[in-house]
Amino acid sequence: MTKDSITSNVNKLLFLIEPKDHSKEQISTLLKANPQIKFVSLMGIDLGGNATDEKIPTVAFLEDLDNFLVNGVQTDGSSVVLPEIATLNNAQVDIIPDLNVNWFVDYNFSHMDADTNLPVGTLRIPSFLVHDKKRVDSRSILERSIEHFKSTLLELLKDHPYALENIGVSSFEDIEKIVFTAATELEFWVKTPDDRTSVEQLSTSQVLKEQYWKRTIGPVRTAMEQSLLFLDHYGLVAEMGHKEVGGVKAQLTGDGRFSHIMEQLEIDWKYSSAVQAADNELLSRDIIKDVFMYNNLDVTFMAKPVEGVAGSGEHTHVGVALKLKDGSRKNLFSPKDMTSDFMSPVGYGALMGILKNYEVINPFVTATNDALNRLKPGFEAPICIVSSLGYAPDVPSRNRTILIGLIRDMTNPLATRFELRSPNPTSNIYLVLASMYQSMLDGIKCALENDKTCDELLKELSKPAEAEGFYLEKGRAYRSEKDVFDDYTEEERNGLFGIPPKTVWENIQGFDSSIDKKEVLLSGGVFSEAILNSYKEAILSQWATELYNRIVPNNVNFVRKCQKVHNGEYATDLDLVNWEQINYLRYSLMKDRLNKKCLFTKLRDSIDKNDFDTASELQIEMRSKVDELKELYSLYKRNLF
Known part of the structure; x- marks a missing residue:
């Protein structure tokens, strides 16, 4: 073939x-x-x-x-x-x-x-x-969330006609149906099999933006073009494919082939209905993986395949509109006057619902160790529960450091939508969308049932952390037009926007620590206690198994590779000090004694006992110490002939 x-x-x-x-x-x-x-x-x-x-x-x-x-x-x-x-x-x-x-x-x-x-x-x-x-199943949960959203919102619009007036609809009787749209942006890494590139090379190329939106060449170009054409044949209507920020330049061999390919790409396609969009996501991954494989290239959809380099996201866009009986459409998030208001009351309510209830959305968004590795400060990683609207209604925001953004086109009100930036290619997009719709509806209900105006809702969304809100929580801020990473310290971020979970265990606790928010998921019978418990059991089993059988053994192998390589003739006092620090970390990580267990052993023991609180704490400690060891060993070897 x-x-x-x-x-x-x-x-x-x-x-x-x-x-x-x-x-x-x-x-x-x-x-x-x-x-x-x-x-x-x-x-x-x-x-x-x-x-x-x-x-x-x-x-x-x-x-x-x-x-x-x-x-x-x-x-x-x-x-x-x-x-x-x-x-x-x-x-x-x-x-x-x-x-x-x-x-x-x-x-x-x-x-x-x-x-x-x-x-x-x-x-x-x-x-x-x-x-x-x-x-x-996941598809059924998403369908139930859509039906619950539709029926509840229609009742709200009927009882609170001011919300329709704000988007330019004169009568409830003009409505034919509610239309949901969704789309994802799929990022992934591609490489030639068995080739490895140093993290230093990848990191340097990323900082210099040597690959971002550059022209693709060789087999990557061929596979990209074929993938885009195949997406069209399946009705997905590809919009673009391009290089992302990660990657290094490929090498051309003497026989005219390319080797040492290591590039990050993104492919986007047109929006669709919510369930169809989630189905399309699965299909597109299969198409892309197959086509690149036919071109002798490996593809990974891991969220963070290379530590220290940009991970792969899957920005998820959601929109809701009314189809009217005259055939026209009205975006439920867009105000009648795009220059006077950022959003309609429905839009404000929907955005606030996602922000307030994100603790029970996040377990579906970020469900693996790999996914959490991506969500670290830097690399435009969305770790803080905060949004951006823009400095004025006629100046759309393009803040890429926030969790969820308001996307607006001043010339096209139908394009108004939300972009959730935290999902990754391994997120269960059906459950992500379902939990978002449940949360959006919670915020919309509060906004409309209290007959809140756009000005009142803007004030609520923009409130200082210490201010009391009629819906949003005291002690939290939810809007920032600043760079979340550069303009705030970590302490300031945690104080304003909440402390982000560091492990899967911490993240999944959102179901138990936020009972009122869990009730939002259960509303209308969309989720059930049995489904949430089943999901929780599945994710925790995966987390613990991977931690025990993959992450700890991989770290053991790394510790063993950190060998003493200096000799007495050429060693300096710095080499001796560096090695002592390295050896101390090696012993604390993986060497047991009669009266003291090492960190790896304590972590395995806690998992054996189902003591996940301790396991989570030890995972954080292990990650910190292994990162420290990697840095020290790199400095140590750098000083040797």
């Missing part, structure tokens, strides 16, 4: 089946007309954000199509992340097709169909996971 053949037969391929074509007759017609589609897979999304994938022969699918469309297939609960829901004595989970979104055909360009000379395809059908007749 040549690289050119990836795109040579695309016009002969079926890429998606839209909702309008989900009748039994049309599905059968399309699949029979495309015999290269050999398999069907029902794609349910569990609480861990994992998509199920099974190979059902298309022939078998068509023979029992009526049953498949209604009842789907069954699976064992051990194959999906639903702890405490799909238990050993009640493990059956049904995977039921969703007939209201696009179905995608996933092609294997390494496997050609002998009869058609086309790549073998698998029709992937986004689906629901049903346990005990209840939908318990």
Whole structure:
């Protein structure tokens, strides 16, 4: 299979089946007309954000199509992340097709169909996971949040018509429906397999911005262009692809190939409805990974694949609009006069809801050790619960240091939206959006039920930390037009915007330490106690397992590599002092004694005892000491011949 053949037969391929074509007759017609589609897979999304994938022969699918469309297939609960829901004595989970979104055909360009000379395809059908007749999957939670938001907001708009007047709608009767839009920006790292580049080189290139928005070349350019073209075939409508800040210049070998590729890229596509946007996110990752692999390149969607260098984010955009009966649309966040107000009352309420309730959104946004490694001061990392509006309504903000920004186009009110900057490519975007919608609705309800004007809401959002608010908490500030990292000390940031969690354990405690905020998630039956407990169990199990079996062993290996390399003839007093400091850290980290355990052993013991408070504290201490050891060992070796 040549690289050119990836795109040579695309016009002969079926890429998606839209909702309008989900009748039994049309599905059968399309699949029979495309015999290269050999398999069907029902794609349910569990609480861990994992998509199920099974190979059902298309022939078998068509023979029992009526049953498949209604009842789907069954699976064992051990194959999906639903702890405490799909238990050993009640493990059956049904995977039921969703007939209201696009179905995608996933092609294997390494496997050609002998009869058609086309790549073998698998029709992937986004689906629901049903346990005990209840939908318990991530997609269902997002759908429930949308329906709850719609019904509640319509009642609020009916009872408080001033909110409609503010966006230029004269009557509640003019409304046809509420429309949700969402989109993500996907950042990722690409490299040639097995190649390594020093952190110093990557860091230097980043500071000098040698790669940012530069022209792509060689196989990276080819893979980027092919990815953008494939996204269009799947209806995602690619908007742009470009280099991000991370990476170094590739090397051209004597035979005309490129080696030592290490670059950070970003690909964006057009917004869609909320559930479709989340489905598109999963599809796009598969497309990008496959296409780059065909070009002999590795792709990682880790949030922080290289310590000390910019991580990969997945900025998430959300908007809400009214579709009116005359066919026009009105953005619910945009005021009637864009030059007089930043937002409408609905917009202010929505933004304040996210900010106030972020402690129960963050567990879905940042759920892994890798994700938390990205959220550190610097690299434009959004660690503080704070927003920016702009210095005046006619001067849109582009503050990149805040958690969530208000995006406005003065010439296009329909473009007004929020950009949450904290998600990363491993975030479960279904649950991120669902928790955002629940939080937005909480803020909107408070704003409208109190008949707050734009001026009153702007004052609330801009209040000093010590001021009492009618909705936002005393002791916290929620708006800043300053650079959060350069214009405040760490102590000032923590005092104004709250102390950010340092571990997964600290982050997941938001469900238990903020009971009133957890109630926001439970409102309308969108989430349930069982789902939150299941999610919490899944994330903590993953955190503890990775800590015990990967992070600690990796640190052990590093400590062992920190060997004494100086000799008496050339060693200086500085070398001796440096080595003593290094050796002290090595012993404290991993050397047990009869009457004293090292940090690594104490950390493992605390996990064995399920003492996660202690494990979390020791993880923070371990990270600090290992970072110190890395710095000391680098300085030590730098001074040796």
